[in-house]
Amino acid sequence: MAKRSIRDRGRTEKRRRTRDNDDSKQEPIDEPVEDAPEPIVEAPSEDEDEGDMAYQALVTILKSEHKEPKPKSTKKQAKEEEEDDDEEDDEENAEEESDEELAGENLAENDDDDNEEDEDDEEIGGIDDEEDAQDPFESHFNAASEEFVAKAADDVKNKWRLAKKTRVKNYTILENLPPLEKPLPIVPNPEKFLKQRVKLAVDYSMENDPLVEPMLNYQDINYAYKSHTNSKYRRLYATHCVNHVYKTRDRILKNTERLHANEDLEVRDQGFTRPKVLIVLPTRNAAYETIEQLIKFSGVEQVENHKRFLTQFHSTEKVPETKPNDFKDAFKGNSNDFFCIGLKFTRKAVKLYSAFYSADIIVASAIGLARILENPDKTKRQYDFLSSIEVLVIDRANHIEMQNWDNVQTILKYINKIPKEFHNADFSRIRMWSINDQAALFRQTLVFSEFTTPAINNVITTKSKNLAGKIRFKPVITEANCIMNSVALRIHQKFTRFSSSSPQEDPDARFKHFTNAVLPNIFKTSSYEDGILIFIPSYFDYLRVKKHMKDNTRISFVALDEYSDQSSQDRARYQFNSGKAKVMLYTERFHHFHRFEISGVKSVFLYGLPSNPLFYNELLRCMGKMVFKERAEAELCILRAMYSKWDTPALERIVGSERAAVMINGNESYEFK
Structure with missing residues (x-):
């Protein structure tokens, strides 16, 4: 597929939104002296009436004794025989796609094969021991009491403290923690808790990588990777995202088995909706590279809709050799910036183009996702599928900022918001911090950029509420390397x-x-x-x-x-x-x-x-x-x-x-x- 010219993309962006005067909305700019702990500014509160209505509706449903019966599991007939034909149809449709179409958009409530999962899903991440309380996944998402979280929600509004300042390689690493009575534990060597299937798929060394510990401990990270040639961090966050999905699904499946044995157990292991990871990227080629990494670290061999994916997201088109290397890296392949695609992970396969409400990971451009969240046609606006995101990744943030940073602000406005509808959620298993509109306290935000700017820094410095704290990797710039x-x-x-x-x-x-x-x-x-x-x-x-x-x-x-x-x-x-x-x-x-x-x-x-x-x-x-x-x-x-x-x-x-x-x-x- 021929990619759009820069000029055409600019015109399309101009038609989609009001002319970009985002620079007029001046972001608070970091102080020159960056060693001091950065205060947390409370994010703008949501509309109180809307929040009250949603909460009252939620309470009403919780009190209701009526439970809708789940549909019985049925297998698709002759599914394997139809797959090849479906792939060919998908590829033909992709080739006819216009630049105005949002590649990957699927706002259906469920995938057609969702009922199959009940029949043949078992532990998808590999056979592990029972949950370990020291596992960062358990200690971060499942250990905090309702009383602790309620107090912490007030504590994070106060000034955060600079807990640690270290020099590692060519970075100054600044760790800021919220003023909690008891900080969330940071586990050394967290890579030992990776799911077995992920461990077997990892083909790089995590040893001596300063990103590993904070990332796998679910701390927020602001990392300047300095050069487009530095790509190891991308493999690391792809590994982390797949591992998080496997941990989440396996815990749910284990708890379901426990409930079958004892219906009186109370287990809270879910959010309002299934998607748990959101990855924001600037171009379809960036999405192609990242999704291929996710597939690789998933350890599965079967990928559904892969031909369609390659047609819409991959391209061998080259950037002129006269351009600088970083430009060639940024705009290589398919540089279309309009996409939003869901990935669903099962024991046997990764399904691309999954319905968003059935997906585990959503990979989107900022403008593509913002178009769904604030569609000019108000009847088509949706944001519920972002209500339970637990890991947010913003990669190649400098490129996204040049496209239009307003779109990132739009995403941050809607992420972890109480949903308008509840999409057949099992409220008996939803974590209380989700019900109490406290999901932002547990969401991990990972921001990666070649260099930092005030707008990029503010995603972590002023928007972060993560109880695990936040880490900034500041490059050491001397007269020799400036x-x-x-x-x-x-x-x-x-x-x-x-x-x-x-x-x-x-x-x-x-x-x-x-x-x-x-x-x-x-x-x-x-x-x-x-x-x-x-x-x-x-x-x-x-x-x-x-x-x-x-x-x-x-x-x-x-x-x-x-x-x-x-x-x-x-x-x-x-x-x-x-x-x-x-x-x-x-x-x-x-x-x-x-x-x-x-x-x-x-x-x-x-x-x-x-x-x-x-x-x-x-x-x-x-x-x-x-x-x-x-x-x-x-x-x-x-x-x-x-x-x-x-x-x-x-x-x-x-x-x-x-x-x-x-x-x-x-x-x-x-x-x-």
């Missing part, structure tokens, strides 16, 4: 700090400094009267600057943003390269999706520091290209940047942590060459 040290060109670089009293006021202070101190002198401070590229990370800031320059100056300029069509791009690049337009406004998101080497650049001004440090190097290379072509002199080219103390994380990636600390607290201007 991006500036990798620049081979000797081009003048000047950084100027402006005052900004708070993150909320930073956009206004930045705009005021630019319009009062920078723009009036932009030609005076440049050795050339043309070829000035103004790089603007925030789309909201870009629109503001563009309007100001159009309404209040006579500067001849062109502008490139993520919504520019091909003809606009070609025209703007020609006018800038030929000198007809003296200035180009250029957004970070446009560069992310295209990675052009803009011709005609003789000087660069950074309205804000790029979140991706590689972009800094690439902007310098644009000037180097002009020097190589002898259209500019290296001694006369200059990169100028303005920054505030709220830009510390991005500044550290460019100049290193030690120099960044000096630049934030010392003089207002620094020069490098």
